[in-house]
Amino acid sequence: MPELPEVETVKIGLARLLPGRQIAEVDFDWPKSFPNAPADVQKFIIKASVTEVKRRAKVLLIELSSNYSLVIHLKMTGQLVFKGAGERFGAGHPNASLVGSLPDKSTRVTLTFTDNSRLFFNDQRKFGWVRLIPTPEVMNLDFFKKVGPEPLAADFGWTDLCERLLRRKNTSIKAALLDQTVVAGVGNIYADESLWGAKIHPSTSVKNLSARQFHELYDELVYVLRLAIEKGGSTDRNYVDAEGKKGSYMSFARVFRREGQSCPRCGSIIEKSRVAGRGTHFCPLCQPKPPL
């Protein structure tokens, strides 16, 4: 479930914790989680130091002094959790919330630094990965060549969102928002939340939206993404930040996972259906179903 706000929260944590640390050792137990040649790992990771941590779309970039980067996608259940030397996240620790003692059975990759601190890549469902790529070539990866602009960038306005969504004019607005080539970083949670804010039914065809609706959708999308970053992201079940802490946006969510509860705007009962192959939450009164 990590979407833009969750990955941004992890990035903020790692950017504070990692730069300057030198890697001593790498371990992994699932090759698909770490699809890199052993010789490259030996040459470009071991003894390299972290220089910078960045995010683009839902992808984390850990830049190394070797001029290589660790490119990390958390997909649905990935976590990146840092532990200082000797630090534990077991019961009683102030950060104990979801993460217990590490490594655990979901730990796929472990970076051990020369000061004995560690970075754990945990991934229950094994969809995520950590790839080693030469830093100058990272943005040449197919994903980065196709991915859309950052929605929170200063130069990204509502007309830009409108123009890009209209490239998918024959599909539903929900499918278009989830399309990473339209705009980067939006997933199921913030798609549903922003559509509720803009009072647009998720299955509305993009071509039937008015300029006013595009403008409201832009405002709501930016609002929920910023609020979620401020709240440390959404923890539904798995997500934690770089220190193992949960995010609190879910307690602010207005439709996501609130089916059967009342709409905070009009009191109607929130419904859940399937749009664009995803569980989709909406208010039947505030977000009226579009004509077929």
Place this chain on the structure above:
DNA sequence: CACTTGACCTGTCCGC
């Protein structure tokens, strides 16, 4: 080309 569906995985939850 535009768009939709299935595969990748494991843990949880629901009904029988």
Place this chain on the structure above:
DNA sequence: TGCGGACAGGTCAAGT
């Protein structure tokens, strides 16, 4: 209580 199956959802490959 145990067990099978549906479900969770980011992305890419394959299908319509």
